[in-house]
Amino acid sequence: MILTRTQESSENSFSSSIVHRKKVEPITIDGRDYIYSVEFLLDGKHIVSGGNEGKIRCWRIEDGGEVGTPMHAGSPVSNIAVSRDGKWIVSGTEGGLVTVWNAETHSKVTEFKAHGGWVRAVDVSPDATKIATGSDDHTACVWSLSTGERLLGPLKHNNPVAAAKFSPDGRLIATATWNHDSVRVYDGQNGALLVDFPVQVYSPYNQSLAWASDGKKLFALSKDGYIHHFDVSATTTLSKWRIHSSNGDARCITLANYGTFIAASAGSSVSFWDTATREQVGSVIKYTHVIWSMAMSSNYDLVIGGNHKITLRTLCDMLPSHYVDNVSVPA
Numbered sequence: 001m002i003l004t005r006t007q008e009s010s011e012n013s014f015s016s017s018i019v020h021r022k023k024v025e026p027i028t029i030d031g032r033d034y035i036y037s038v039e040f041l042l043d044g045k046h047i048v049s050g051g052n053e054g055k056i057r058c059w060r061i062e063d064g065g066e067v068g069t070p071m072h073a074g075s076p077v078s079n080i081a082v083s084r085d086g087k088w089i090v091s092g093t094e095g096g097l098v099t100v101w102n103a104e105t106h107s108k109v110t111e112f113k114a115h116g117g118w119v120r121a122v123d124v125s126p127d128a129t130k131i132a133t134g135s136d137d138h139t140a141c142v143w144s145l146s147t148g149e150r151l152l153g154p155l156k157h158n159n160p161v162a163a164a165k166f167s168p169d170g171r172l173i174a175t176a177t178w179n180h181d182s183v184r185v186y187d188g189q190n191g192a193l194l195v196d197f198p199v200q201v202y203s204p205y206n207q208s209l210a211w212a213s214d215g216k217k218l219f220a221l222s223k224d225g226y227i228h229h230f231d232v233s234a235t236t237t238l239s240k241w242r243i244h245s246s247n248g249d250a251r252c253i254t255l256a257n258y259g260t261f262i263a264a265s266a267g268s269s270v271s272f273w274d275t276a277t278r279e280q281v282g283s284v285i286k287y288t289h290v291i292w293s294m295a296m297s298s299n300y301d302l303v304i305g306g307n308h309k310i311t312l313r314t315l316c317d318m319l320p321s322h323y324v325d326n327v328s329v330p331a
Contacts, residue, residue, distance in 0.1 A: 026313035029064045032057075035305030036205045037079045040297040041103060042086030047295070047303050049310055050077030056091055056101065061301060061312055068106050073099060078120050079206045083128040088145065090131055092119025098133060100145055112148030114141065120178065121164040121206035125188075132173050134161030134206070140175045142188065152191050157182065162204045167215040172232065174209050174218055176201045183209070183220045185232050195235045199228050207252035207293055212259050212275075219275075221253040221264055227273065241278040244271040252294040254302075261323055263302065265291040270304070272319060282319040287311060300324045 033053035040047050041058070046067060050056040056071040075095040082089055082103065089101040098119055100110040117136030124131055130151060134140045140161045141153035155175070162178035166188065176183045176199075183197040201208035202223035210219045217238070218230045225246035229238045243250060245266035252265040261281050262273050268290050272281040293305035296315075300323075304311040316324045 026311055027064045029059055029310040029312070031305065031308050031310045034292070034307055035310055036292050037077060038293045038295050038303045038305040038310060039080050039082045039089075040295055040301070040303065041082055042084075044297045044299050044301070047310070047312070048080055048082065048089055049305055050080045050091055051292075051305070052076045054093075056080060056089065056106075058106070059310065064312065071099075071101050071106050071108070073097070078118055078204070079122045081122045081124045081131075083124040083145075084126050085128045088124065088128060090122050090124055090145070092122040092133060092135075094118050096135065096137075098122060098131060098143065098148070100131075110146065110148050112143070114143065114148075115139065117160070120160065120162045120204055121175075123165050123206070125166050125170045126168060127170060130166075130170070132164040132166055134164035134175055136160040140164050140173070140186075142173070152188070155186055155191055155193075157184070160204075163201065163206045163209045165206070165209045165211060167211050168213055169215045172215065174211065174232075176208050176220065178202075178204050179223065183218075183228075183230075185218065195230075195232060197228070197230055197237070200224070202249065203251040203292075205293060207254075210253050210255040210262065212255070219253060219255060219262060221250050223248055223250060225250040225266060227253065227262065227264060227278075229275070239278060241273070243273065244280070244284050245269065249290075252291060254294050254296045256296060256300065256323070257298045261319070263294060263296060265294055265304075267291070268306070270294065270302075272315075281323065282315075285313075285318065 035051040058067040075093045079092045096115040098114040115135035121134035131143045139154035142151045159177040159180040163176035165174045173186045181198040181200045183199045216233045220228045228240045243264045250266040268287045270285045289306035300315045
């Protein structure tokens, strides 16, 4: 059914809490339909995917095999988020529904009508109690994860909201409108608009924004192929630089665990950039399919979702050794 991976043993050597990774070949999984969202589970050994099929599936990183029963969302799944405690998977759908799933049993825990259009973006707060959403109905909201009660919003925008991301401390929420010039940051408690950056993003599936770990810096990938680095606290743009492609098809970014580099996709290719020097790191990875979604684990495994395909690979053979040699073991 799937695979293009060399089956190698993964005899990792341990030094305190450090793992030295071994190179392995990438694998490709048949995603059954267009894949709009991919995420790693907390254990770093599994991923979940969702898309046009209307189902959320779980896969093993080791061999690409499917795990457990699919989660039936009822309509195309536009975005998936996994809670930081590893207990919950949250999905948003074309039909305006938000669903909370048990990450272990794949059973449905809570489901509620969140919006009058596509739920393009879902994110779970760091304390796993709230869900942020963005929708084609031009609004963003915050909901109780356990009950589905609306806690904040609707935060009105002028165009479809295609991104919604909690800051690492949960105090702020960043949003972006699809194909229009607006990356905003809101106070997560009272909904006050703090800053509005005139940047146009192209990803319709919550892939265009990434918070730095300090909760004060924000990265955004614009449609024209620039990574923008904002200081939210000072409401200023610190820097911006062009990635490997500028054909108007730049879609996805994901930030490495310690923020030392960022991955950015455009069309069917991915490049890597040092966040301090803004210089390209390693080579461009080229795929045979358009990339709609992308995620990176704390072990520097990279997963790509696109046209019926999910591709998994480790970055240890792609990037200079000082970026990926020493990887912290997930708690």
